[in-house]
Amino acid sequence: MLVIGGGFGGLQAAKHLATASVDLTIVDRRNFHLFQPLTYQVATGALSPGEVAYPLRAIFRRHSNVRVQMAEVTAFDLEGRRVHLAETSLPYDTLIVAGGSHYSYFGHDDWSRYAPEVKSLESALATRARLLSAFEAAEAEPNPDRRRALLTFVVVGAGPTGVEMAGQIGELARGTLRGEFRSIDSGESRVLLIETSDRVLTSFPPSLSSKAARSLESLGVTPLLQRTVVDIDEESVTVAAPDGSSTATSTVRDAAAALALAAMK
Helix, strand or coil, X not given: CEEECCCHHHHHHHHHHCCCCCCEEEEECCCEEECHHHHHHHXXXXXXXXXXXXXXXXXXXXXXXXXXXXXXXXXEECCCCEEEXXXXXXXXXXEEECCCCCCCCCCCHHHHHCCCCCCCHHHHHHHHHHHHHHHHHHHCCCCHHHHHHHCEEEEECCCHHHHHHHXXXXXXXXXXXXXXXXXXXXXXXXXXXXXXXXXXXXXXXXXXXXXXXXXXXXXXXXXXXXXXXXXXXXXXXXXXXXXXXXXECCEEEECHHHHHHHHHC
């Protein structure tokens, strides 16, 4: 039996099958299970990578019938009942495919180079480096306008992922890093949360949305509601609003996965 993917779906399937009389192989591009709901905390430095990633082999250490193979699936031969990997292939009698999902930029995949996702460990670490580098660059920047741009962070999408990400950036700027610099006050950072709807967390009751919005504002996050992002480049986010505007920033964060998940429901 083959299980493709060591995420939530694949892991749960494998854990239930591990006690059965079957030989089970788990195939994943990584040799660890990643708890994706907390990758945003890795991105903001609140958690270390080891706190959200756990080795798959350690999970199944006591199950001698379970084997983990780190590889990437390249093709499926359904008639021949084989899964092709980069350098080999594996036979199967029963196949479970739980390969996860892809980030959606809603037809603007070119934005990914400026607004990367935070659903993988690698992207979370890269985002953390970008966030901290923005503060360091602002500390060394003599031009006040440029410094203000470096201290402006944009999160697109006020679903659960976007709200959590924006709040964590606000806590980072106004809590963790406060008083660490000499030329800048990290607490003066701007965190803009852009949402096309008229409230944050639209999948929750309005009362909870209002409470979340107040909590965000207390952290220095400014929700920009009923705005639509129409373009993102290296230094700006263009937002379609009643008057239209372009917000200059050198660090652009995109939480579009929250919108993608909402659109798929």
